């Protein structure tokens with residue numbers, strides 16, 4: 589278990605390791621896993637996404653990182669932030685994604701609340717979340733994380749709901 593791991597009742601949330609690469613390449617290429625994303629990734633894009641995830645996590649303790657199911661030891665998804673620019677402003681954007689067979693059990697909320705607690709130890713400021721208006725499950729999760737609706741805005745031409753959460757004094 590890495591020193592940086594966050595452990596919950598059912599999950600471990602920890603920075604990516606080299607051994608996680610093949611699992612993420614598989615997940616990023618899976619249409620179910622990539623629901624509500626622009627596209628599934630090619631193998632090359634998936635490797636690049638994994639490299640990016642690892643790079644962000646080296647700089648930010650709450651970067652998008654693996655969610656591991658304790659009972660099985662399996663990586664079931666990720667949660668955390670990445671950098672994004674929206675309307676000319678740089679944000680930390682919170683996102684999560686689970687393998688389809690790991691959904692419906694509250695894992696996204698459990699993993700994200702644990703990593704948010706870790707984020708609060710080192711970060712004060714706003715976080716952004718971007719959700720497809722049709723993504724009811726994600727809208728439920730983001731509310732349980734404490735984010736509030738800000739506005740609807742087009743991103744890459746598609747209407748998206750934006751939510752924000754301020755950590756610390758902001």
Ligand SMILES: CC(C)(COP(=O)(O)OP(=O)(O)OC[C@H]1O[C@@H](n2cnc3c(N)ncnc32)[C@H](O)[C@@H]1OP(=O)(O)O)[C@@H](O)C(=O)NCCC(=O)NCCS
Nearest residue numbers: 623624684685686691692693694695696719724725726728
């Ligand atoms: C969004 C996602 C992470 C949610 O994770 P999860 O752990 O399965 O979420 P939960 O089990 O806590 O379910 C969330 C809530 O949505 C509800 N829900 C789930 N699917 C639903 C659906 N299709 N329609 C309506 N409500 C739904 C659940 O009943 C639950 O309600 P509650 O908050 O009142 O308990 C997961 O579905 C997923 O990975 N989806 C594909 C990727 C994705 O959309 N990521 C987010 C991009 S913004």
